[in-house]
Amino acid sequence: MGLDIPVFQAYRGTSAPRFASLAELECAKVLDYYGVPWLYEPRTFVLEEDEDGRVTEAFTPDFYLPEQDLYVELTVMKQSLVTRKNRKLRKLRERYPDVRIKLFYKRDLERLAQHFRLDLAS
Amino acid sequence: MRELGDEIARDYEGREPLLVGSLKASLVFISDLSRATPILHGLDFVELAGYGSAQMGGHEQIRVLKDLDADIRDRDVIVVEDVVDTGLTLNYLVRTFELREPRSVAAVTLLDRPYRRLVADLPVRYVGFVVPDELFVGYGFDLHEQWRNLPDLHVLREI
Numbered sequence: 001m002g003l004d005i006p007v008f009q010a011y012r013g014t015s016a017p018r019f020a021s022l023a024e025l026e027c028a029k030v031l032d033y034y035g036v037p038w039l040y041e042p043r044t045f046v047l048e049e050d051e052d053g054r055v056t057e058a059f060t061p062d063f064y065l066p067e068q069d070l071y072v073e074l075t076v077m078k079q080s081l082v083t084r085k086n087r088k089l090r091k092l093r094e095r096y097p098d099v100r101i102k103l104f105y106k107r108d109l110e111r112l113a114q115h116f117r118l119d120l121a122s
Numbered sequence: 123m124r125e126l127g128d129e130i131a132r133d134y135e136g137r138e139p140l141l142v143g144s145l146k147a148s149l150v151f152i153s154d155l156s157r158a159t160p161i162l163h164g165l166d167f168v169e170l171a172g173y174g175s176a177q178m179g180g181h182e183q184i185r186v187l188k189d190l191d192a193d194i195r196d197r198d199v200i201v202v203e204d205v206v207d208t209g210l211t212l213n214y215l216v217r218t219f220e221l222r223e224p225r226s227v228a229a230v231t232l233l234d235r236p237y238r239r240l241v242a243d244l245p246v247r248y249v250g251f252v253v254p255d256e257l258f259v260g261y262g263f264d265l266h267e268q269w270r271n272l273p274d275l276h277v278l279r280e281i
Binding site: 070 | 241255
């Protein structure tokens, strides 16, 4: 995806982030603008394994804010289509009860876009 | 408003706190809050360039458009916000003010959306209303700089 990636100041990762959507890029830019340290997809959580220990289901949240010890997952899907993601999040919370994660739905992102005057159209 | 003012007055009696309004949306709220706070207190304002106004020129760091006039060293500072949402703006203000060694920093907000918070441990000590995920205009709140002047707070149903 041909996103124009700026030089980030508050990014704490080692390799350049490769965003999957414009919403992720805009979220990164907002965090950076306000000087909140962030990482992009730094950890994959195993949710299910088969009998041989092979991973059958996993979840990689979009962002991690180290100072807040908070993972953030964005979803641009309609609320009605996020059931699968909600189920993953529920599993993650059951398996990793100490992990703090927040899901931002399409509606939340639209509100943020209004607040920060973002263009999330594409 | 009276409840918020009384609570602040009770907590800061004899300390002459400085109410710091974060422009522009908190302007109406701080005006009413100041008049409803029956103790000696100072007023000052700060304005940050919103993210949206900076992005047109490419990626930038946050910029202070108007800094405090007052020296806040050893003073009790109360940041007055229209709404605390992600907490990014308030977090920036609190961190900036704390570098200036005030006696304390707290915050009062008219509206709060704690469920959207990205920054924890903010000193939001006084909250007018915890509100649902709605867009508000009036009473200082705008949409594209319009409707700030409506005397009451309105929920905008459609844009």
